[in-house]
Amino acid sequence: xxxxxxxxxxxxxxxxxxxxxxxxxxxRIVVGMASCGIAAGAKPVMDAIIEELNTRGINDIKVSMTGxxxxxxxxxxxxxxxxxxxxxxxxxxxxxxxKRIVAENIVNGQVCTDLTIEAVQNxxxxx
Amino acid sequence: MADIRACGGTQGTPEQERRFAEIIEKYKDTxxxxxxxxxxxxxxxxxxxxxxxxxxxxxxxxxxxxxxxVVTFYTQFSLKPKGKFRVSVCMGTACYVKGSQEVMxxxxxxxxxxxxxxxxxxxxxxxxxxxxxxxGLAPVVMVNDDVHGKLRAEDIxxxxxxxxx
Amino acid sequence: MQLFRSHILVCGGSSCTASKxxxxxxxxxxxxxxxxxxxxxQVVKTGCFGLCAQGPNIVIYPEGANYFRVKVExxxxxxxxxxVKGKIVKRLLATxxxxxxxxxxxxxxxxxxxxxxxRIALRNCGVINPEDIEEYIAYDGYQALGKxxxxxxxxxxxxxxxxxxxxxxxxxxxxxxxxxxxxAGNEAPKKYVLCNADEGDPGAFMDRSILEGDPHSIIEAxxxxxxxxxxxxxxxxxxxxxxxxVKRLQIAIDQAKKLGLIGKDIFGTGFNFDLSIRLGAGAxxxxxxxxxxxxIEGHRGEPRPRPPFPAAKGLWQxxxxxxxxxxxxxxxxxxxxxAEWFSNIGTERSKGTKVFAISGKIKNTxxxxxxxxxxxxxxxxxxxxxxxxxxxxxxxxxGGPSGGCIPASLIDTPIxxxxxVALGSIMGSGGLIVMDEDNCMVDIAKFFLEFTVExxxxxxxxxxxxxxxxxxxxxxxxxxxxxEGDIEKLEILANSIRMSSLCGLGQTAPNPVLSTLKYFRDxxxxxxxxxxxxxxxxxxxxxxxVIDDKCKFCGICAKNCPTNxxxxxxxxxxxxxxxxxxxCGLCETKCPFDAIERK
Numbered sequence: 001x002x003x004x005x006x007x008x009x010x011x012x013x014x015x016x017x018x019x020x021x022x023x024x025x026x027x028r029i030v031v032g033m034a035s036c037g038i039a040a041g042a043k044p045v046m047d048a049i050i051e052e053l054n055t056r057g058i059n060d061i062k063v064s065m066t067g068x069x070x071x072x073x074x075x076x077x078x079x080x081x082x083x084x085x086x087x088x089x090x091x092x093x094x095x096x097x098x099k100r101i102v103a104e105n106i107v108n109g110q111v112c113t114d115l116t117i118e119a120v121q122n123x124x125x126x127x
Numbered sequence: 128m129a130d131i132r133a134c135g136g137t138q139g140t141p142e143q144e145r146r147f148a149e150i151i152e153k154y155k156d157t158x159x160x161x162x163x164x165x166x167x168x169x170x171x172x173x174x175x176x177x178x179x180x181x182x183x184x185x186x187x188x189x190x191x192x193x194x195x196x197v198v199t200f201y202t203q204f205s206l207k208p209k210g211k212f213r214v215s216v217c218m219g220t221a222c223y224v225k226g227s228q229e230v231m232x233x234x235x236x237x238x239x240x241x242x243x244x245x246x247x248x249x250x251x252x253x254x255x256x257x258x259x260x261x262x263g264l265a266p267v268v269m270v271n272d273d274v275h276g277k278l279r280a281e282d283i284x285x286x287x288x289x290x291x292x
Numbered sequence: 293m294q295l296f297r298s299h300i301l302v303c304g305g306s307s308c309t310a311s312k313x314x315x316x317x318x319x320x321x322x323x324x325x326x327x328x329x330x331x332x333x334q335v336v337k338t339g340c341f342g343l344c345a346q347g348p349n350i351v352i353y354p355e356g357a358n359y360f361r362v363k364v365e366x367x368x369x370x371x372x373x374x375x376v377k378g379k380i381v382k383r384l385l386a387t388x389x390x391x392x393x394x395x396x397x398x399x400x401x402x403x404x405x406x407x408x409x410x411r412i413a414l415r416n417c418g419v420i421n422p423e424d425i426e427e428y429i430a431y432d433g434y435q436a437l438g439k440x441x442x443x444x445x446x447x448x449x450x451x452x453x454x455x456x457x458x459x460x461x462x463x464x465x466x467x468x469x470x471x472x473x474x475x476a477g478n479e480a481p482k483k484y485v486l487c488n489a490d491e492g493d494p495g496a497f498m499d500r501s502i503l504e505g506d507p508h509s510i511i512e513a514x515x516x517x518x519x520x521x522x523x524x525x526x527x528x529x530x531x532x533x534x535x536x537x538v539k540r541l542q543i544a545i546d547q548a549k550k551l552g553l554i555g556k557d558i559f560g561t562g563f564n565f566d567l568s569i570r571l572g573a574g575a576x577x578x579x580x581x582x583x584x585x586x587x588i589e590g591h592r593g594e595p596r597p598r599p600p601f602p603a604a605k606g607l608w609q610x611x612x613x614x615x616x617x618x619x620x621x622x623x624x625x626x627x628x629x630x631a632e633w634f635s636n637i638g639t640e641r642s643k644g645t646k647v648f649a650i651s652g653k654i655k656n657t658x659x660x661x662x663x664x665x666x667x668x669x670x671x672x673x674x675x676x677x678x679x680x681x682x683x684x685x686x687x688x689x690x691g692g693p694s695g696g697c698i699p700a701s702l703i704d705t706p707i708x709x710x711x712x713v714a715l716g717s718i719m720g721s722g723g724l725i726v727m728d729e730d731n732c733m734v735d736i737a738k739f740f741l742e743f744t745v746e747x748x749x750x751x752x753x754x755x756x757x758x759x760x761x762x763x764x765x766x767x768x769x770x771x772x773x774x775x776e777g778d779i780e781k782l783e784i785l786a787n788s789i790r791m792s793s794l795c796g797l798g799q800t801a802p803n804p805v806l807s808t809l810k811y812f813r814d815x816x817x818x819x820x821x822x823x824x825x826x827x828x829x830x831x832x833x834x835x836x837x838v839i840d841d842k843c844k845f846c847g848i849c850a851k852n853c854p855t856n857x858x859x860x861x862x863x864x865x866x867x868x869x870x871x872x873x874x875x876c877g878l879c880e881t882k883c884p885f886d887a888i889e890r891k
Contacts, residue, residue, distance in 0.1 A: 001551055001552035001553050001558060001559055002552070002559065002560045003559060003560055004438040004442055004559060007429065007434055007435070007438055007553075007559075010426055010429045010430075010551075011429045011430050011432070011433075011435075013426075014426040014427060014429060014430035015430045017430075018427065018430055030421075032418060034417075034500075034501055034504040034505055034536070035259070035261060035497075035500060035504060035534070035536050035537075036261055036262075036263050036264075036497075036501075036658075038274075038536065039259075039261035039264055039267070039274035039276060040261075040263070040264060040276070056301060056351075056353075057299055057301075057353055058353070064421040064424070065421055065422075065423070066417075066418050066419060066420060066421055066422065066505065067416070067417040067418050067420075067422050067501060067502075067504050067505015067506060068417055068418055068501040068504065068505055068658075068659060069400060069406075069417065069418030070405075070406075070409075070414060070417070070418065070501070070658045070659035070660055070661075071263075071400075071405055071406075071656055071658040071659075072261075072262060072263030072264075072657050072658040072659070073263045073655070073656055073657045073658060074656075075263060077400075077418075079399075079400075086397075086399065087398070087399035087400070088398040088399065089398065089399050089400040089402075107351055107358065108349065108351075108358050108360075109358065111398050113398070116398045116402075117398075117399075117400050117402065117403055118398065118402045118403050121403050121405070121656075121677075158589070158590075158608065159570075159588050159589045159590035160590060161590035161591075162570075162571070162573055162587065162590055163570070163571065165573070166532065166571055166573065193591075196592055197590070197591065197592055200575060200592040200593065200749070201572075201573030201574050201575050201593070202573070202574035202575065203532050203533075203572075203573040203574035204573060218494070219494035219495050220494045220495035220651070220652070220689070220692070220723065220725045220739070220740075221494075221495045221651030221652055221657070221725060223494075223739050224652040224653060224725060224727055224731055224736070225652070225653075229876055229877060232874065232876055233854070233876060233878075236854050236874075236876075256533070257492065257494045257533065257574075257576075258493075258494045258495055258496070258497065259533065262495060262497060262649065262651035262657050263651070263657040263658060265651065265657070279881065280876055280877060280878050280881065281852065281878055281881060281882060
């Protein structure tokens with residue numbers, strides 16, 4: 001890194017890429033993969049999302065991981081991020097629900113309203 | 128305190144010896160190398176028996192007494208072999224207030240061993256550990272890298288059956 | 293393998309099949325053939341799209357066009373328009389519903405837990421991909437380092453941090469800028485910056501979360517600290533129990549090196565900085581600053597007497613700055629937004645925000661970040677959702693084994709460094725354990741002392757022997773053998789340990805006992821004089837018995853008892869043999885008729 005300009009160039013390029021302003025078709029999927037998420041089963045969720053996207057031949061959706069949002073009780077958490085940065089946050093997700101998210105939210109643009117963090121925040125996680 | 132002579136064996140396999148030499152080579156110019164070396168050597172042998180500590184001391188020019196002193200100071204280093212499945216019951220505060228004592232009691236009962244011991248068939252060893260960070264799932268038990276959360280005393284009996292197969 | 297230019301995905305879920313997806317597939321096949329497209333377009337039957345009400349559903353790739361409620365007679369149009377001419381059949385598209393949906397907020401901010409927080413240290417956790425340095429840069433990462441190196445002198449950096457009012461988030465709350473200025477003022481050929489990520493306090497996991505979710509913020513802040521004090525080398529001391537944090541931090545360091553954000557001549561300014569990871573090995577005392585340095589030097593992690601302070605003689609006898617993970621995570625934001633911005637948040641003497649790891653008897657276990665001065669009530673009830681199962685809040689424990697318990701009566705206290713000390717607790721690293729009426733305070737005090745006894749390094753007698761004696765008294769009390777005078781003995785021991793221990797951990801070890809004695813003395817007295825544990829936790833003071841009227845002779849308790857302590861026969865209430873009973877409580881949880889009670 002030789003100069004601040006170089007840093008700014010990386011920042012601007014990545015910002016564009018993340019918000020994908022030019023291509024409004026693309027969503028991003030982010031899975032919480034901190035220790036709490038992994039302990040709660042984020043890995044099979046991530047696998048299920050990738051598998052489902054592959055099965056459907058969708059290869060323009062970026063799937064990545066992120067850290068802990070802080071509400072460990074509701075992990076695994078999956079977020080679908082729209083090009084304009086609005087987010088749909090899903091909580092208490094397992095592999096089956098993850099496939100549903102791909103099918104409904106990604107493919108068909110329908111938010112799975114029964115799986116959002118707001119909808120499940122009062123569940124006690126099975127126990 | 129454990130009898131150091133009881134911590135078995137006199138030498139490792141040729142593969143272990145080779146990896147041991149590599150680790151020593153890697154750290155020979157590092158300041159404060161003893162603890163990283165112990166971490167990596169324990170990976171190779173599974174634990175730190177007496178003869179291994181002696182070898183480390185000789186290779187690094189550190190008195191055996193000091194190596195032993197460091198090994199016994201830190202809970203990550205073990206003088207005893209571990210089981211094929213390393214069971215750790217989390218005893219962090221979050222798990223404690225949610226009943227990890229009962230869970231521990233049932234685990235001991237189910238495995239027939241106490242904390243720090245290894246079952247006779249070499250399948251399970253039991254430890255208590257400090258917070259593993261899965262407080263949202265408290266109380267938790269770890270078996271190798273698998274985390275089992277939200278356990279109740281009655282879940283324990285069934286927990287280990289899949290590892291016994 | 294044959295390559296197709298388009299794929300038609302037809303939902304084959306049972307509901308869509310019921311609404312004729314089979315016929316639709318057949319129809320597609322025949323129209324594709326008619327247009328000579330059978331080798332270019334593939335029709336695939338997929339699993340359920342989950343939109344059964346809108347079925348049958350069809351998606352055509354590569355365009356990703358979703359067609360809803362497709363009828364057999366629509367197929368001809370789809371093939372001729374979409375597949376032959378490349379024009380999407382708009383009247384069948386699903387977009388109407390999509391727009392409707394995105395107007396509503398389905399993000400995490402829609403729930404109270406997030407809406408009331410203020411995230412500075414956690415700003416990137418759960419937002420960026422921690423294994424991609426470019427994402428960190430896209431969120432203004434390394435801008436603070438760039439600003440510091442190209443436009444500020446080291447003295448200006450220290451002045452800014454001082455003015456912000458940032459205090460150490462690891463426990464003591466020492467002003468960070470002041471700490472840096474001491475190390476900067478000591479001339480030496482070599483200086484070090486260290487990061488304390490040996491988060492040993494059981495029930496605290498904010499440092500782990502930051503390292504796992506935003507490792508670059510720590511690297512950036514350490515480089516800034518190094519510039520400020522005139523150092524060129526740093527190390528992060530991480531617990532070996534955090535394998536994911538270690539892995540991500542290593543990836544982050546490697547990426548930063550690759551981009552030249554650490555290494556030689558950063559931003560062409562001639563500033564060099566190298567950073568490495570040192571693994572802890574499972575010793576709580578290594579969270580104490582001098583013990584941490586002794587451990588990095590390769591020895592038993594025993595504390596050293598202070599002075600000399602680390603700022604004068606720290607790691608390898610060189611001037612050293614050691615800060616905690618959360619402290620560092622605040623630094624880049626302070627540099628970018630200014631001292632005033634930061635000092636406007638919080639209270640008079642505690643600036644900024646604090647991250648709490650809240651767990652125990654609380655609905656929303658997790659991490660939350662609030663401005664200093666937020667009350668316990670807001671944190672516990674408004675943000676974290678309160679106590680589950682309709683139980684009553686009894687106490688909150690802060691500061692881990694060095695802290696104390698705050699009773700329900702003081703729940704409206706604003707939380708900052710000084711108010712917690714006044715209550716007999718400490719801020720500590722931010723572990724916040726919530727307890728309800730089912731927790732016994734004497735038992736909690738015993739739990740923390742067990743921890744301290746186990747983790748005492750053994751160097752100084754007050755801590756090594758004193759805490760052991762205290763634990764023995766507590767064990768006596770909780771097993772129903774307490775005598776008059778025991779509580780007073782505990783107090784005397786606690787005060788002498790506090791005054792005479794070598795390091796901070798020893799000095800604070802009696803806090804859990806002292807604070808529970810202060811607020812819950814009646815519970816101690818009940819244990820000692822009445823041999824009663826009101827929370828029904830202390831096993832030796834209770835027994836499990838069968839309530840004869842409620843017992844329906846089903847035998848489930850006996851089947852589940854691990855020690856065969858329960859016997860009975862049809863039509864006679866079951867009986868628990870108190871000599872065999874290990875008080876595991878399994879019978880109580882298994883009984884379908886609530887016929888077993890703790891007495």
